[in-house]
Amino acid sequence: xxxxxxxxxxxxxxxxxxxxxxxxxxxxxxxxxxxxxxxxxxxxxxxxxxxxxxxxxxxxxxxxxxxxxxxxxxxxxxxxxxxxxxxxxxxxxxxxxxxxxxxxxxxxxxxxxxxxxxxxxxxxxxxxxxxxxxxxxxxxxxxxxxxxxxxxxxxxxxxxxxxxxxxxxxxxxxxxxxxxxxxxxxxxxxxxxxxxxxxxxxxxxxxxxxxxxxxxxxxxxxxxxxxxxxxxxxxxxxxxxxxxxxxxxxxxxxxxxxxxxxxxxxxxxxxxxxxxxxxxxxxxxxxxxxxxxxxxxxxxxxxxxxxxxxxxxxxxxxxxxxxxxxxxxxxxxxxxxxxxxxxxxxxxxxxxxxxxxxxxxxxxxxxxxxxxxxxxxxxxxxxxxxxxxxxxxxxxxxxxxxxxxxxxxxxxxxxxxxxxxxxxxxxxxxxxxxxxxxxxxxxxxxxxxxxxxxxxxxxxxxxxxxxxxxxxxxxxxxxxxxxxxxxxxxxxxxxxxxxxxxxxxxxxxxxxxxxxxxxxxxxxxxxxxxxxxxxxxxxxxxxxxxxxxxxxxxxxxxxxxxxxxxxxxxxxxxxxxxxxxxxxxxxxxxxxxxxxxxxxxxxxxxxxxxxxxxx
Numbered sequence: 001x002x003x004x005x006x007x008x009x010x011x012x013x014x015x016x017x018x019x020x021x022x023x024x025x026x027x028x029x030x031x032x033x034x035x036x037x038x039x040x041x042x043x044x045x046x047x048x049x050x051x052x053x054x055x056x057x058x059x060x061x062x063x064x065x066x067x068x069x070x071x072x073x074x075x076x077x078x079x080x081x082x083x084x085x086x087x088x089x090x091x092x093x094x095x096x097x098x099x100x101x102x103x104x105x106x107x108x109x110x111x112x113x114x115x116x117x118x119x120x121x122x123x124x125x126x127x128x129x130x131x132x133x134x135x136x137x138x139x140x141x142x143x144x145x146x147x148x149x150x151x152x153x154x155x156x157x158x159x160x161x162x163x164x165x166x167x168x169x170x171x172x173x174x175x176x177x178x179x180x181x182x183x184x185x186x187x188x189x190x191x192x193x194x195x196x197x198x199x200x201x202x203x204x205x206x207x208x209x210x211x212x213x214x215x216x217x218x219x220x221x222x223x224x225x226x227x228x229x230x231x232x233x234x235x236x237x238x239x240x241x242x243x244x245x246x247x248x249x250x251x252x253x254x255x256x257x258x259x260x261x262x263x264x265x266x267x268x269x270x271x272x273x274x275x276x277x278x279x280x281x282x283x284x285x286x287x288x289x290x291x292x293x294x295x296x297x298x299x300x301x302x303x304x305x306x307x308x309x310x311x312x313x314x315x316x317x318x319x320x321x322x323x324x325x326x327x328x329x330x331x332x333x334x335x336x337x338x339x340x341x342x343x344x345x346x347x348x349x350x351x352x353x354x355x356x357x358x359x360x361x362x363x364x365x366x367x368x369x370x371x372x373x374x375x376x377x378x379x380x381x382x383x384x385x386x387x388x389x390x391x392x393x394x395x396x397x398x399x400x401x402x403x404x405x406x407x408x409x410x411x412x413x414x415x416x417x418x419x420x421x422x423x424x425x426x427x428x429x430x431x432x433x434x435x436x437x438x439x440x441x442x443x444x445x446x447x448x449x450x451x452x453x454x455x456x457x458x459x460x461x462x463x464x465x466x467x468x469x470x471x472x473x474x475x476x477x478x479x480x481x482x483x484x485x486x487x488x489x490x491x492x493x494x495x496x497x498x499x500x501x502x503x504x505x506x507x508x509x510x511x512x513x514x515x516x517x518x519x520x521x522x523x524x525x526x527x528x529x530x531x532x533x534x535x536x537x538x539x540x541x542x543x544x545x546x547x548x549x550x551x552x553x554x555x556x557x558x559x560x561x562x563x564x565x566x567x568x569x570x571x572x573x574x575x576x577x578x579x580x581x582x583x584x585x586x587x588x589x590x591x592x593x594x595x596x597x598x599x600x601x602x603x604x605x606x607x608x609x610x611x612x613x614x615x
Contacts, residue, residue: 007051007054007055007058010271010272011272011281011282011287011290012267012271012272012274012277012278012281012282013047013050013051013268013281013290014281014286014287014290014291014293015277015280015281015282015283015286015287015290016043016047016264016267016268016281016290017043017044017047017289017290017293018281018286018287018288018289018290018293019040019043019239019281019286020040020041020043020044020047020264020293021040021044021289021290021293021296021297022040022289023036023037023038023039023040023043023239023243024037024038024040024041024139024297024300025037025296025297025300025324025327026324027040028300028301028304029304029315029320029321029323029324030317030320031248034243034244035244035246035247035248036242036243036244036245036246036247037243038248038252039239039242039243039246039257039259039260040243040260041142042203042242042253042257042260042261042264043239043260043261043263043264044142044146044293044297045142045145045146045200045203045204045207045261046203046204046206046207046260046261046264046265046268047207047264047268048146048204048207049149049203049204049205049206049207049208049211050207050208050210050211050214050268051207051211052150052153052208053153053157053171053204053207053208053211053212054211054214054215055070055073056070056153056154056157057157057167057211057212057215058215060157060158060161060167061215065154065158067154067158070154072348072349072352074147074150075352075355075356076342076343076348076352077294078143078147079355079356079358079359080334080338080339080342080355081294081295081298081334081335081338081339082112082143082298082359083355083358083359083362084295084298084334084338085295085298085299085302086109086112086113086137086362086366087362088302089105089109089136089137089302089306090105090106090109090362090365090366092306093105093106093306094378096306096310096533096535096536097309097374097533098374098525098528098529098531098532098533099373099374099375099376099378099379099383099384099532100373100374100525100528101134101309101374101525102369102374102375102378103369103370103373103374104134104135104374105136105137106366106367106369106370106374107120107366107370108120108135108136108137108138108140109137109362109363109366110363110366110367110370111137111140111144112137112140112143112144113359113360113362113363113366114363115143115144115147115148116144117137117138117140117141117143117144118141118142118144118145118148118195118196118197119144119195121135121138121141121195122191122192122194122195122196125191133304133305133308133314134305134308134309134525135305136301136302136305136306136309137301137302138301138305139297139298139300139301141195144197145195145197145200145201146204148197149197149200149201149204153204153208156170156174157170167212168209168212168213168216171205171208171209171212172209174201174202174205175201175202175205175206175208175209176202178198178199178200178201178202178205179202181196181198181199182199182200182202182253182254182257183254183255185199186199186251186252186253186254187251190251190252193251193253193254194252194253199253200253202261203253203257203261206261206262206264206265207264207265207268210265210268210269225273228269228270228271228273228274229270229274229275229276231266231267231269231270231274232266232267232270232274232275232276232277233275233276234263234266235262235263235264235265235266235267235269235270235276236263236267236276236280237263238259238260238262238263238266239259239260239263239264239267241259242256242259242260242263243260246259267281291335292328292331292332292334292335294339295330295331295332295334295335295339296327296328296331298331298334299326299327299330299331299334300323300324300327300331303323303326303327303330304320304323307319307323309525310536312523312525312526312529312536312538312540312541379532379533381531381532381587382587383587384528384531384532384584384587384588384589385587385588385589385600386588386589386592386598387429387592387598387599387600388429388592388598388599389425389426389427389428389429389430389592389596389597389598389599389601389602390425390426390428390429391405391407391428391429391432391443393405393406393407393443395443395444395445395446397462397465400465401465402462402465402466402468402469404442404443404444404469405428405442405443405444405445406440406441406442406443407428407432407436407441407443408431408432408435408436408437408438408439408440408441409436409437409438409439409440410440411440412438412439412440414438414439414440414478414479414480415439415440415441415442415476415478415479416431416435416439416440416441416442416478416479416480416481416482416613417441417442417444417473417478417480417481417482417508417510418431418441418442418443418444418445418482418484419443419444419445419466419481419482419483419484420445420448420482420483420484420485420516421445421446421447421448421484421485421486422445422485422486422595422596423484423485423486423516423518423519423596424443424445424482424483424484424485424516425443425445425596426592426596426597426602427482427484427516427597427602427606427609428441428443429599429602430597430599430600430602430603430606431482431602431606431610433599433603434603434610435610435613435614438614439479439613442473442478444466444469444470446462446463446466447460447462447463448485449462449463449466449467467506470506470507470508473508474507474508474509477508477509477510478508478510479510479511479512480510480511480512480513480514480613481505481506481508481510481512481513481514482514482516482609483502483505483513483514483515483516484515484516484517485518486518486595487517487518487549487553488518488549489545489546489548489549489552490553492556495553495556495557496556496560499515499557499560499562502515503562503563503566510565511565512565512566512567512612512613513563513565513566513567514566514567514568514569514609514612514613515557515566515567515568515569516568516569516571516606516609517550517553517554517557517568517569517570517571517572518546518549518550518553518571518572519550519571519572519575519576519581519595519597519605520543520546520547520550520572520576520581521543521546521594521595522540522541522543522581522583522591522594522595523540523541523594524583524589524591524593524594525594526538526540526541527540527583527584527589527591528584528589531584540583547576547579550570550572550576551572551579553570554568554570554572554573567608567609567612569606569608569609569612571597571602571605571606572605574604574605574606574607574608575590575597575601575604575605582604585600585604588600589601590604590605
C-alpha cells in the first residue's frame with residue numbers, strides 16, 4: 001500500500017464539492033428557489049471520476065496497482081459515515097415509524113448496505129414524485145451508481161492495460177456508449193435513464209478522461225492563465241445555468257446533464273489558479289463545506305424525509321432551515337469523530353474487516369425487518385389488519401388481446417360485471433368474499449371509458465380493448481352490472497348527462513344495475529401513526545371539499561328518475577356516518593390507501609349492494 005500513488009491535494013476541488021452539496025441541500029430544502037440543485041449529484045460524479053481514475057491510471061502506469069489497496073481505500077472512504085447514517089435511521093425508525101413506514105425504510109437500508117438502491121428506486125417510481133418525500137434513503141441511489149462503477153472500472157482498466165490498449169481511447173469509447181444510451185433511454189424510459197448505472201457512467205468517465213489527459217504528455221502543452229480563467233468562468237457559468245434554469249419537469253439526465261458535467265470538468269481543468277477556483281473555490285469556508293460534503297450528503301435527506309414523515313406535512317421554510325443546520329452539525333461530528341480517526345488509523349485492516357461485517361449485519365437485519373412487515377411486535381397494540389381491496393388478479397393484455405380479471409365461482413350460471421375506475425376495483429375483494437361462491441365476477445377497470453356518449457369514442461388503446469370485451473359480453477349478457485368510480489364534484493347538469501350514459505350500461509341489458517358512489521380521501525399514514533405511536537398523535541387532515549362533493553352526489557342522484565332495475569349505492573353513508581369517516585375500526589383499517597377502501601371497509605360500506613344482488 002505504501003508504494004501506491006497519492007494524488008496531490010487541491011483545495012479548489014473541495015470547494016467544487018461545496019458547490020455540489022450546497023446545490024443539492026438547498027434544492028431539497030427550498031425547491032421553489034433552487035429548482036435545478038439536483039445537478040449537484042452530477043458534479044460529484046465528475047469529481048469522483050477524476051480523482052479516483054487519476055489514482056488508478058497512475059498506479060497502472062507505475063505497475064503498482066493493487067486491487068486490495070484500491071478497495072480498501074473505497075471502504076475507508078465510504079463505509080464509516082454510511083454505517084453511521086444507516087444505523088441511526090434504523091434506530092430512529094424502530095421508535096418513531098409505523099410498521100409500513102419501517103418496512104419501507106428497511107428495504108432502503110438493505111439496498112443502501114448492498115449498494116443496490118438505484119435498482120430498488122428504479123422499480124418503484126420517479127425520483128421527483130410526491131412519494132419521494134417519504135423515502136428517507138432515496139439519495140443513496142447516486143452512491144450505488146458510483147460504487148457499481150468502481151466495481152467494474154478498475155477491472156476494465158487493469159485488463160486492458162495488460163493488453164497494451166490505449167486507456168484514453170478505451171475511456172472515450174465507453175463514455176460515448178454510455179452517453180448514447182442516456183440519450184436513447186431518456187425518451188422511452190426516463191426513470192430508467194435517471195437511475196441506471198450505464199446511463200450515468202459517462203459522467204464519471206468525463207472526469208476519468210480529464211484525469212488521463214492531466215497525467216499524459218498532452219497536458220504539458222500548457223495553456224496560459226488567461227485561458228484557464230476563461231475555462232473556470234465558463235465552467236462555473238454552466239453550473240449556475242444548470243442550478244437555476246433546469247427543473248424537475250425536464251427529462252434528465254439526457255442532453256441537459258451536459259451543463260453541470262461540462263461545467264465541473266472545466267473547473268477541474270482550470271486548476272487551482274483559475275479565476276473562480278482561486279477566488280471562490282479555494283475560499284476557506286467553501287473548502288470546509290467540501291471536506292464535510294460526503295457526510296452532509298448522507299445526513300441531509302434522511303432528516304428532511306423523516307421530518308416530513310413524522311410531522312405529516314412538507315417542512316416549512318423555517319423547519320427546512322433547522323433541518324439543514326442539524327445536517328451540518330451531524331456532518332461535522334461525523335467527519336471529526338468517525339471519518340478522520342479511521343482515515344488516520346495505522347491499524348486499518350482490522351477496522352476494515354469490522355466495518356464489512358457491520359455493513360453485512362446492517363443489511364441482513366434490515367432485510368429481516370422488511371420481510372417481517374416492519375415488526376408489528378414492537379408495539380403494545382394489536383397489529384392493524386389492512387386487507388387488500390383487490391382480489392389479486394388484474395386486466396392483462398397479451399398480443400393486443402385483453403384478458404379481464406375474472407374471479408369467484410367460474411362455473412356459476414350468473415355473471416356480475418364490475419366496471420369503472422379504481423373505485424370499482426376497491427369493491428372486488430369484498431364482493432368476492434360475500435358472493436364469490438354464488439357468482440362469476442368480472443372486473444373491467446380503467447378510467448371513465450364507459451361514459452362516452454358515442455361507443456368507443458375514446459381513442460385510448462385500453463379503452464378500445466375494454467369496449468371489445470363489452471361487445472363480447474352482449475352475446476351472453478351478465479346478470480348484473482356494477483358501475484363504480486370517483487364521480488367528483490360535478491355540475492348538476494353534467495351529472496345528469498353522465499347518469500344517462502351510465503343508465504345504458506353500455507348496451508348490456510342486465511337484470512340488475514347498481515351505480516356506486518365514491519368516498520372521501522383520508523390521510524391514512526396519519527391515522528395509522530395515531531393508532532401505533534402515541535407521540536405522533538394529532539388531528540389528521542380532513543378533505544372537506546370531498547365530503548361536500550359526496551353529499552352533493554347523494555342529494556342529486558336521489559332526485560333523478562331511474563330505471564326500475566337500477567339502484568344507487570352510497571358507501572359514504574355507511575363508512576362516514578354523521579360526516580366522519582371511520583378510517584380504523586378497532587384493529588381493522590377500513591381504508592387500503594388514502595383514497596380506496598380495504599376489503600373490510602368495503603364490506604361495511606356496501607351491505608345494501610350485496611343484499612340487492614343476492615335477492
